[in-house]
Amino acid sequence: MTGPRDGREVAAERVTFLQEAVAASAALAAADRLGVLARLAAGPIDPSTLATECSIGERGSRLLVAALAGLGLVDRTADGRYRATSLDPERLASLRTPWEGLAEAIRSDRPAVAVDDRGAAEKLYPNAVGFLAELFAPVAARAADQLAGSGLRILDLGAGAAPWSLALATRDPACRVTAVDLPGVIPATRRAVADAGLDTRFEMRAGDLFTIDLGRDEYDLAIAGNVCHLFDGATNRRLLGRLGEAVRVGGRVAIMDAVPDERLEGPRGVVLYALGLLLRTRAGRVYPFSTYVEWLRAAGFEAIERFDLSAAPPLTLITARRRTAGAIR
Secondary structure (H helix, E strand, O other), rough: OOOOHHHHHHHHHHHHHHHHHHHHHHHHHHHOOEEEEHOOOOOOOHHHHHHHHHHOOOOHHHOOOOOHHHHHEEEEOOOOEEOOOOHHHHHHOOOOHOOOHHHHHHOOOOOOOOOOOHHHHHHHHHHHHHHHHHHHHHHHHHHHHHOOOOOEEEEEEOOOHHHHHHHHHHHHHOOOOEEEOOOHHHHHHHHHHHHOOOHHHEEEEOOOOOOOOOOOOEEEEEEEOOHHOOOHHHHHHHHHHHHHHHEEEEEEEEEEEOOOOOOOOOHHHHHHHHHHHHHHHHHHHOOOOHHHHHHHHHEEEEEEEEEEEEEOOOOEEEEEEOOOOOOOO
């Protein structure tokens, strides 16, 4: 049995994390700049040949691929060569680009690209939702454990590549999903559903989340997956009010998002994610559970529950059931 941790041990752990984070970022940046990621993506290669083809030192080549392997970005084959994993190192390297503008975003309080603007969202998300769906797939399976039912009529609002509703539709042949997203994103939704072989269970509807007709009392379950963090409080109240009208009495809403503690100071993954929202939204932020409870009650929901699905990525599922009285504005 371990005793209380000493302050020096905690400090050492924090410094070690920061050292690793800086080193990982530097390794990824160097591998990208030197052409190593592109060469690894082209096929397996040994460190010596990699050094020759990328015009880098052999010692550096060996240490770099070992570090990339430690980060899970490459695998070593039986013959000693290295190959890119399914994580796609080149795509991950591109994630660094927006962070280069963080200081300016903090100074000006303006994002470089505001994805809570429809035009920007339609440019960015068609290329991003597939990667996000891959990232969320294991978490979506855990969410489906809590949400699954027989013959559910599901509304997936801001569906993207539909990881949340696909996890449910895969389990239940009688499930029917209405997937809603912007006109520029819906083709990506359609491709993801077709790739899963579930076209007959989905209806695609293109439109703005706040103006498209969602119907009334139509759905057993309404999903808002990774949506609320894009908007301010008033906009989220409006969004959940719309979902309160769309689901039937006794129907449920499911919100998946990064949820911080009540002081907005942790967990670490959530607050770092929240900082990133400064780079891509005008008013987006993460909200504590108590805020979601307030919004959901105002929208006519009760029996509000929380399920922490994953620490990496940091995602929480919040569910609630529509009251008999219906939505309250």
